[in-house]
Amino acid sequence: MYDMRFVIVTGLSGAGKSQTLHFMEDFGFFCVDNLPPLLIPKFAELCFQSRGNIDKIAVVTDIRGGQFFNDMAECLSVLKQQGYPYEILFLEASDQVLIKRFKETRRRHPLASEGRVAYAIAEERSRLQYIKEKATYIIDTSDLLPKQLKEQLHHLFVENERYEGMTISLISFGYKYGLPLDADLVFDVRFLPNPFYVPSLKEHTGLEESVREYVLKQPETPIFISKLKDLLSFLIPGYIKEGKNELVIAVGCTGGMHRSVTIAEVIKEYLMAQGYKVMVEHRDINERR
Template identity: 60%
Template structure:
């Protein structure tokens, strides 16, 4: 059974808690925003008894809770006495950064509904001081871009290896049937020699040995495949580093029956051998067989 993990996300308003919750959701955490502190122990107990169905929880708790939030320290002490393990992720940023973010979004600070944002930030820092002192991790988001923050959160809370953090889908398709709408990158292989014009191969797919042998025997196919795999080896680790959770690579030929299928299978085998979570789909093979 997966180990139970409870992460309490808190910190200054405008420091990036919403972005962090989105990343944690992508990592498989059950996320709840603005939960009253008094309910945390009961909620954690309920989830811990779910037979592993809910084993990773992330809760945002901050000053929006008003008077409820002031009981946070007492709740944490009670949880410790009950043996409930938790982690606190505290987000902060400089006053200048927070003021700029509030001006850009035109939102009001929770503690400065009628006053200046700077006054609200000062009050909030004071109320959060004790919680900050209990933090497991403190992240200053002042100089972090969204991808950089995502990378930090993934490094801290992902329980997968680097290769397992992203799922890759290879899709072969035919241009005459339209582009896959969810493709992140598209490779056009219509320049490769076409088995369609070989009568004995026309009704066979790129997964069958005679078609594979025909496509692979041409030097241009071998040269292209080598360059493509080198490019993929450069791109994919950088997508993983950026924090992308799902990458769709589309390979297209005219009908989606021969060349795109062959190259997609090459990509699949290569990435699988590298240890990535990868699957392959041949979108238009059945469509072509029906047309035939």
């Protein structure tokens, strides 16, 4: 009925909403910042009645709206009742990264009128949990450079005119650098022989054929991959049925450079062949380089 993309951008303070809005403008979206939720349905009505003059809209609404942001549930209900299709982009980041960003910019958290910023972040996470559960897309900007964020947004809003199904994020990581905080599923591949101890492979990564071949030729590897594929084939449809829009799968080894990278790439190829939209991040691949 409506040939328009109407994107509600929200998420944690300091997670990159302003930067995202600038990128959306670059992509040709008509953008509005800090719009109170109760005004969104009326604004959507004006946009959808423009008869194609405006066909890409992005509005930011967040905790800066104070008590007005409490009306978010009512806003979404009205949009649904009026039949206006919308997408929700939720931006988040780890507590450590958010605190660092606020300290560097010397800006005050909207909820930190009194007390530490860490407490404000915890309170904001609690208040935003409802909208996060409704999100169409969730992007964790903790480890993303601006260029990488723009690439992810381009993938979602330019390369794909419409989104259906689930977005799967695959993250390879090193246990020595900590678990990804947003992982839904974590698989430990440290039981596989480590290429780090092979002199000719030590400085290479799982993106290179020599390391990939070494990892995949181990007797345990094909058995593990087969069982992992079976498990994901069972789990993912169940998550979709329950309304989950994003699934974060983390694969870890000791340093996040060899085994986890190889296995993540193999799983990416498998899931893409099944028709899923997959984004891959090798978080710690350059930590030792």
